Structures are given as structure tokens and as C-alpha cells.
Amino acid sequence: MFEYAPAPESRAIVDLRPSYGLFIDGEFVDGEDLHKTINPATEEVLAEVTWAGEADVDRAVRAARTAYEQVWGPMPGRDRAKYLFRIARLVQERSRELAVLESLDNGKPIRESRDVDLPLVAAHFFYYAGWADKLPYAGFGPDPKPLGVAAQVIPWNFPLLMLAWKIAPALAAGNTVVLKPAETTPLTALLFAEICQQADLPAGVVNIVTGAGDTGRALVEHPGVDKVAFTGSTEVGKAIARAVAGTRKKLTLELGGKAANIVYDDAPIDQAVEGIVNGIFFNQGHVCCAGSRLLVQESVAGEVLESLKRRMARLRVGDPLDKNTDVGAINSADQLARIRELSDAGSAEGAQRWSPPCELPERGFWFAPTIFTGVTQAHRVAREEIFGPVLSVLTFRTPAEAVEKANNTPYGLSAGIWTDKGSRILWTADRLRAGVVWANTFNKFDPTSPFGGYKESGYGREGGRHGLEGYLNV
């Protein structure tokens, strides 16, 4: 086997400040409660950020209200569009800087932040910029109105992309926002705040408050917000739904998943194996719609597994800034502990665990790509979201059994189907209770396409024309 020479991306393009305040009313304001944010691949401290308290959140919500009433709400859509196009272009211009910073703060491979996250972030702003002056044609009546101030709370797995999914439609529809990034990945949101300044976005239209769960709670429970948009775990989503119940606030929830990736016996095996690998090892499996349950037809299970193991042995795990890296670092010590706990439970419950030989770096948070075979539906690794590079493999004999097993989960975010026959794709997709069903591909995202869940994966849709609805008074 040929060895690859290291191909590290330079981090010189990123100019980090030692500490960051909160972005409120167009300016960075110093805070008192500073916390370190680290590079999960090395445990090196990158910077200190402020954790916002209730008074800070209140100031941010007030700034957003004033901006909504005085500037952004009354502004014609065609002018709002100009700002969004400007932001989209600035994201493109600074995409290398943003990609390197995303990989530093999150641990994801630079190949992914550069080729997936950043192009999609820009595409979301371009796409929703296009809607800003066409809202009367979006199918929500002749003159749909914004809601007001949106409180947005996002997770750490796609920090900047989740920001784009939230901020772009909100602004296009005429709302102002207060966004809270996740505590382990605040840095690209703060760089985005600089981009808002660079774009001359009116003060208060976008406010970024960093912090952990308490900051998020203060934000979603603030009486001055009209809309809550949350992406994160089902557990926190349920708490937010309870907190918002009985208020006037409109709510969208994008929560967890445990997607089935179904491989029929007539599937092109090599392509399916690529899809399985992309489905679960992309972004270290820190993907809500990851194909974390492989359902493979019994007659081809041996062949698929053999090929999958061969492919997994070629995955390069290591330095996220190396352009050859396929699998980067786990985002935090807490997440690593959770992945370990669930994987240990898989072994203890009798499933067979396998990982390719792979040397993990000594410092930082790492977990080798892992598969469990001999998994039954009762096993925790088949039921609970692991949110890491761990695949549970189950088999089935008939299409009906595949559908039954695929739907046997409290979640319903996504699913995949691999087969040679179009009719089988349609038959299966029709019966799967999942917001997104991919056929002969996996983890494909597009700003024009709605994304969201069934059951405990949440409600509301982000992306596409549908994504505007959550930000309009309809």
C-alpha cells in the first residue's frame, strides 16, 4: 500500500484573538464569565469566550427587537436581499479561513469543512437571499409577515452550517435573530459576527451570545422572543417544547436520529459500501441524520461486510488539518465518554465489535471507526443515538421486514435505500417514516430541499421554500 505524505493545511490564515466578548447590537461587548474553548484534536486552548448570563441575553433580545421594529422589519425585501447576498459573498471570500477555524474548533477533517460545510453555508445565504423579495410567491399568501425576534440555539456538529440554516431564512423573511452556538464550538459564529460587521448589516439584526445550556435556556425562555428554533438533542428539545408551551412563541425542533441505511440484494455493492461509509463515518458520525443502522439483506450480508471492512481499513484517522484525513477528532471529552459507554454496552449485550487496526493520536479525543455485527433490535446500539463513528449492522430477509425494522425507532429523521430497481426505491420510500429518504446515495444536502423529522426527531422543516414557513406569521 502506498503511504501518503502529510499534507497539512496551514492555520496561519486564522487570526484568533485571545478572548471574545458577545456580539450584541453590532458590536463585541466584553463579558466577565470567560471559558476556554479547545481544539479537540490536541486539547490546545484556542481562545476564551464569554458565557452570557440573563442580563446579557436580555440586552441581545432588546437589541434584536429594536432592530426589527426600526430597521429590518420595515426594510423592503429587495434591500434585505442585498445584505444576504453580501454575506454569502463574504463567506465565499473568507471560506478558507472559516474552514480552517471550523476544523480547529470542531475537530472535523479540513476536506469536509472546506468541501462540504463552507460551500453549503454560502449556498444557503445565496438561496435565501433570492427569496427575500419574493415572499408573496412562496405559497404563504400574498403578503406574509415576519414573526419578529427569533431565538436560535444550535449544536456543535456543523457549527457554521447550522448557523446558516437558522440565520439565512430568518433574515430573508424579515426577522432579527439572537443565536447561541454550542459551548464547544463558538468560534466560527464569532467570526461570522465579524462578517456581519464587514457586510454593514444594520446593528442588532444578528446578535451572537455564546454560552452553555443556561444561556440557551435564558434565551428560549425570554418573554421578548417570538420564535424559537432549536437544533440539538431530543432530551433538550423536549425541555424546550415544555418551556415554550402556552406562550405565543412559534417553535421548530430539529432533534436526534437513528437512521436505517437499507441495502437490498440487488444493490451495486461497491457503491453501497461507499454510501455506508459516507453515511456513518462522515463528520465522525456526529451527524443527526447519520446512517447509523445498516440493514443489509441476509443473502448479501457476508459480501457487504467483507467489502465494508476492507474499505474501513483504508480510512485515515488523524490530524483534522491534514488534507488526506477522512476521520477527525471527536468533538469533546464528554462526547467521547458517551460513545465509549454505548459501545461498551454493545459488547456487554452480546454484539460483536470490530475496528480496523488504526493508530490513534495520544492527545485529544479519538475513537476508531467501529462496527457492531450480530445486533438485535433490542440492543442499545440499535436503539440509542451514539453520535459517533459507530455502525450497528442488522440483517433482513424480505422488503417488508426491512421496512418494519427501519421504522422500529422513536426517531424519524432520515433513511437510505440501495437497490438497482426504481420501483423498489419508491415502494420502500413510501413506507419509511423519515423526513429525508436518500436513494443510492447518502448525506446529500441542498439549500433548496426541506429537511426535518418525524416523531422524536422533531417538527418543522429547514431548507427550501418550506424553511420560510417557520419564520413567517402563517
Ligand code: NAD
Ligand atoms: P444538546 O441538546 O446538548 O445541545 C444543543 C444546544 O442546546 C447547545 O447549544 C446547548 O448549549 C443548548 N442547550 C443545552 N441545554 C439547553 C436548555 N436547557 N435550553 C436551551 N438550550 C440548551 O445537543 P448537542 O449534544 O450539542 O448536539 C447533538 C444533538 O443534536 C444530537 O442529538 C443530534 O442528533 C442533534 N442534531 C440534530 C440536527 C437536526 O437537524 N435534526 C442537526 C444536528 C444535530
